[in-house]
Amino acid sequence: MKKADVRKFNPNGAGITDGNIFGLPFNEQESNLILVPVPFEMTTSYGRGTAKGPKTILEASPQLDLFDVEYAELGLPRPWEFGIHMEPESARARTLNKDGCQAAKPVIAKGGVIGKNKNLKAKLLKANRISHALNTFVFERFQKHLQKNKLVGLVGGDHSVSFGAIQAVAQKHPGLGILHIDAHADLRDAYEGFEHSHASIMNNVIHKIPGVAKLVQVGIRDFCDEEYQLATTHPKISCYFDAHLRDRSLKGESFQKITKEIIARLPKRVYISFDIDGLETWLCPSTGTPVPGGLSFHQSSFLLKELALSGKTIVGFDLNEVAPSGRKNDQWDGNVGARILYKLCAAALYSQGARN
Numbered sequence: 001m002k003k004a005d006v007r008k009f010n011p012n013g014a015g016i017t018d019g020n021i022f023g024l025p026f027n028e029q030e031s032n033l034i035l036v037p038v039p040f041e042m043t044t045s046y047g048r049g050t051a052k053g054p055k056t057i058l059e060a061s062p063q064l065d066l067f068d069v070e071y072a073e074l075g076l077p078r079p080w081e082f083g084i085h086m087e088p089e090s091a092r093a094r095t096l097n098k099d100g101c102q103a104a105k106p107v108i109a110k111g112g113v114i115g116k117n118k119n120l121k122a123k124l125l126k127a128n129r130i131s132h133a134l135n136t137f138v139f140e141r142f143q144k145h146l147q148k149n150k151l152v153g154l155v156g157g158d159h160s161v162s163f164g165a166i167q168a169v170a171q172k173h174p175g176l177g178i179l180h181i182d183a184h185a186d187l188r189d190a191y192e193g194f195e196h197s198h199a200s201i202m203n204n205v206i207h208k209i210p211g212v213a214k215l216v217q218v219g220i221r222d223f224c225d226e227e228y229q230l231a232t233t234h235p236k237i238s239c240y241f242d243a244h245l246r247d248r249s250l251k252g253e254s255f256q257k258i259t260k261e262i263i264a265r266l267p268k269r270v271y272i273s274f275d276i277d278g279l280e281t282w283l284c285p286s287t288g289t290p291v292p293g294g295l296s297f298h299q300s301s302f303l304l305k306e307l308a309l310s311g312k313t314i315v316g317f318d319l320n321e322v323a324p325s326g327r328k329n330d331q332w333d334g335n336v337g338a339r340i341l342y343k344l345c346a347a348a349l350y351s352q353g354a355r356n
């Protein structure tokens, strides 16, 4: 992997707030890693705001110091040297979000129970059409970058936005495994009538993307009966429930042993789908559907590092459900989001052979 022109950036200076991710000066062409922001939250059912996730992360990101000690000891102290670029938010995604939210709002207000109401039925049809359009949009963005052999990450948006990204990555790498970090199983058949809901993303991935061979879920602690059935019986799914992780840790098993077991269940090529609410809630206080429990920052970054070191290749990722608090000068959600995003970038680059 070829480095970008590193003379353009002084990592010892204060972060440049020039509107680029992590304050880095690299354009799309010279970057190995492209981030695609998708400001979309049509099906958000509880707290809203994650359409502002990419902006929240972007604004907090120049605050990071980009030297990474854990990757430094492995030979990659400066992941940024390989070029990380975040595209500007596209007008198309914003329009789909605006129209989608308008259509979905009255349906969500009724909890998806639309009965014989023709108006609501029409709105639901429209919302489902918009989901398909959004999936196609994300798929095409990803496909374009993948064809140029870029590593691509997505920044959401609600979790439904991952579908097109996983579809594109699985098309390039059939037999793909998904490492899914989340509080929620996201295995509902559909939610409130929405075919592509944030709550059914992994059900859709398992049933509609044949290139996905395996789904390994970690930190799951909020799910319904149906989801439990699917998570525990589907041959493609291994689910590490949060309660089980807690029990095993509290009874003295090392987290490294558990991590190795999780990673062993994944095939050679891995896509990481990281819902920020998989973390402890104090790390993502403004996310839409927070649940107590969850992974610590250290556990999740350890898992990413162990995956990077395992010899498996991270071929794509997403970070979703980050939302701003809405309080002035409060960058906490964005700050944690940016740090997880940088760890995802570092792990993916390392697994692809990047070394300084």
Ligand SMILES: [Mn+2]
Pocket: 182, 183, 184, 275, 277, 278, 289, 321
């Ligand atoms: Mn979630």
